[in-house]
Amino acid sequence: MCIPYDIVFASDKQKVYDKADILTTEEENMLNDLCNESGKEVKTDIVICTDNINGGANKRKKYLEDFHDNNNFGYGSKEDVTYILINMNSKNRGFEIQAYGERQEHVNGDRINNIVSKMTPILKEGKYYDALQLFVDMVYNYMLDEPSEQEIKEAFANSDKSEYEEDNNVMKMIISLAIGFILSGIIVGILVSNSSGAITVSGADYIDKSKRSLLRRNDIYIRTTVTKVKKQSSNNTGIGGGSGSGGGVSSGGSSHTGGGGSF
Amino acid sequence: MVIQYKCQNCGADMGFDTKSGKLKCQSCGHEESIEQYNQNNIKDETIYEDLKNNEVNQYKCQNCGASIITEKNTTATNCSFCGAAVILGDRLQGTYSPIEVIPFKISKDEAQAAFKKWCNKSFFTPKKFKSANRIKSITGIYVPFWLFNLNVSGDILAQGTKVRTYDKGDYIYTETKYYDLYRTIDLDYIKVPADASEKMDDKVMDKLEPFDYGELKKFKPPYLANYIAESYNYTDKQLLSRVKQRVSKYADNFILNTTIEYSSVNFKYKNLKTIQKKAEYVLLPVWAMTYDYEHSEYMFAMNGQTGKVVGKPPISKSKVAITYIVLSLVLTLICRLIWQIF
Numbered sequence: 001m002c003i004p005y006d007i008v009f010a011s012d013k014q015k016v017y018d019k020a021d022i023l024t025t026e027e028e029n030m031l032n033d034l035c036n037e038s039g040k041e042v043k044t045d046i047v048i049c050t051d052n053i054n055g056g057a058n059k060r061k062k063y064l065e066d067f068h069d070n071n072n073f074g075y076g077s078k079e080d081v082t083y084i085l086i087n088m089n090s091k092n093r094g095f096e097i098q099a100y101g102e103r104q105e106h107v108n109g110d111r112i113n114n115i116v117s118k119m120t121p122i123l124k125e126g127k128y129y130d131a132l133q134l135f136v137d138m139v140y141n142y143m144l145d146e147p148s149e150q151e152i153k154e155a156f157a158n159s160d161k162s163e164y165e166e167d168n169n170v171m172k173m174i175i176s177l178a179i180g181f182i183l184s185g186i187i188v189g190i191l192v193s194n195s196s197g198a199i200t201v202s203g204a205d206y207i208d209k210s211k212r213s214l215l216r217r218n219d220i221y222i223r224t225t226v227t228k229v230k231k232q233s234s235n236n237t238g239i240g241g242g243s244g245s246g247g248g249v250s251s252g253g254s255s256h257t258g259g260g261g262s263f
Numbered sequence: 264m265v266i267q268y269k270c271q272n273c274g275a276d277m278g279f280d281t282k283s284g285k286l287k288c289q290s291c292g293h294e295e296s297i298e299q300y301n302q303n304n305i306k307d308e309t310i311y312e313d314l315k316n317n318e319v320n321q322y323k324c325q326n327c328g329a330s331i332i333t334e335k336n337t338t339a340t341n342c343s344f345c346g347a348a349v350i351l352g353d354r355l356q357g358t359y360s361p362i363e364v365i366p367f368k369i370s371k372d373e374a375q376a377a378f379k380k381w382c383n384k385s386f387f388t389p390k391k392f393k394s395a396n397r398i399k400s401i402t403g404i405y406v407p408f409w410l411f412n413l414n415v416s417g418d419i420l421a422q423g424t425k426v427r428t429y430d431k432g433d434y435i436y437t438e439t440k441y442y443d444l445y446r447t448i449d450l451d452y453i454k455v456p457a458d459a460s461e462k463m464d465d466k467v468m469d470k471l472e473p474f475d476y477g478e479l480k481k482f483k484p485p486y487l488a489n490y491i492a493e494s495y496n497y498t499d500k501q502l503l504s505r506v507k508q509r510v511s512k513y514a515d516n517f518i519l520n521t522t523i524e525y526s527s528v529n530f531k532y533k534n535l536k537t538i539q540k541k542a543e544y545v546l547l548p549v550w551a552m553t554y555d556y557e558h559s560e561y562m563f564a565m566n567g568q569t570g571k572v573v574g575k576p577p578i579s580k581s582k583v584a585i586t587y588i589v590l591s592l593v594l595t596l597i598c599r600l601i602w603q604i605f
Binding site for chain 2 (some may be wrong): 172173176177179180181183184185187188191192198199200201202203205206207208211212213214215216217218219220221222223224225226227228229230231
């Protein structure tokens with residue numbers, strides 16, 4: 001293991017990717033330095049992306065996962081890295097935070113929620129530099145601060161894939177059983193009931209069609225009533241409300257914590 | 264009075280033939296048209312007057328001399344000893360004389376084949392039942408029916424609604440329009456059948472419909488040769504309420520069919536009168552078999568004109584249970600596999 005090389009390599013890499021061009025060159029350089037310095041101290045990579053992508057939270061999540069898979073970020077052999085993405089698309093303004101590596105629980109769901117709620121008002125004002133500076137500071141602090149036992153437990157519960165999948169398999173089996181028994185009940189029921197004849201005649205078979213049967217047909221309009229019900233709105237815009245449940249696994253196989261919000 | 268039909272050529276017994284619709288000699292194949300058959304021409308109709316033994320009629324088969332055992336409504340049967348077709352003429356007289364008859368079109372062979380197919384149709388029919396030799400007991404019966412002509416007339420007032428919903432702003436609006444619907448009807452229902460035999464299950468008989476009335480023939484006794492026939496147990500008056508009930512349902516449906524453009528219809532006022540205009544006593548052909556299987560009675564019935572089959576074959580509970588469990592497990596497995604793939 002050539003740790004010194006890793007440190008140098010990781011630390012000096014570009015950390016700010018301002019594709020949406022919301023930062024001045026000066027701000028970009030300052031943030032890059034901040035990321036590198038803070039990161040080095042707490043032994044993690046901090047990476048900032050901005051872009052203009054068409055889509056909401058899921059697209060942002062996927063964007064960062066792909067970004068992680070395609071770039072060689074991660075401090076030291078532990079591959080610790082925390083990303084932020086700011087999407088400046090006018091229809092889907094939002095941002096997303098993801099943490100990878102062994103110390104991802106330092107930036108767990110609750111903590112991401114906290115970052116999101118602090119950053120949202122600043123982003124809304126358009127102070128992107130300030131917001132990102134706050135982000136780097138908060139990640140820095142969280143990396144120094146050991147998460148509580150409760151937090152670790154939660155993070156563990158979220159990230160323990162095998163246990164989750166086992167549960168999932170049991171659920172799938174139960175649902176499959178239910179479907180199997182109900183479906184075969186219906187099929188057997190049809191087979192059993194199908195075995196007798198049915199009445200196939202109706203009044204039309206015996207009516208004398210040669211004469212007029214309907215002597216009067218008069219429909220008179222009386223009145224109209226109108227009632228109204230308020231629609232239930234389903235599109236809540238999450239102002240400052242982040243979600244810490246955006247954890248997952250990238251296509252490259254790296255598990256991460258995550259969350260974000262719109263602004 | 265016993266009527267038996269003897270062949271002019273060879274003197275053997277004649278019976279009704281479903282293919283030709285004529286009387287046919289079972290030994291030499293000689294055919295005799297029934298339509299042109301004259302009751303007064305006793306050339307090939309042999310009527311035997313029996314001795315009237317007080318009040319009880321004693322019938323004797325003229326072939327073998329055995330006495331014919333009948334129930335009191337039987338009008339045609341076979342001699343239980345020699346099998347000769349026997350018609351009890353005096354029971355077909357006066358008010359007990361049917362006006363018309365639909366002759367059998369389905370032969371005994373066809374009925375037996377249909378019964379076999381019916382047994383095999385249901386997957387759950389017990390093996391024991393299928394293998395039992397019941398098929399011989401299938402019987403062609405001319406079942407007594409009354410054909411009613413009824414008139415339903417009167418006025419109806421109903422409330423109809425048309426409902427429309429639409430979105431506007433933050434609200435969903437429901438607009439209901441109310442209408443008063445006036446209808447006056449004058450419906451004639453023609454030849455609505457009602458089974459007049461005590462023995463036959465009304466529900467089963469209703470399911471045998473429709474019969475094609477185009478093939479109704481003026482009644483003549485030779486049609487009954489080689490079948491069982493019965494006279495009615497119930498008069499038209501006794502059956503009227505049952506038919507009225509049926510027709511009033513038809514009338515309700517007729518009215519509802521004139522209001523289909525409405526979302527809901529509630530009758531507010533209904534004044535309908537059903538009158539019997541005519542009732543005709545007819546005999547309709549049915550292939551039937553009743554049988555006991557494990558303490559329950561089942562019935563197979565087949566429209567002797569159209570071949571429509573009614574009735575439930577017995578169901579093996581253990582077969583149903585095994586099928587259910589096996590099918591459930593197979594479906595569960597398939598469901599789980601499909602899930603795994605996607």
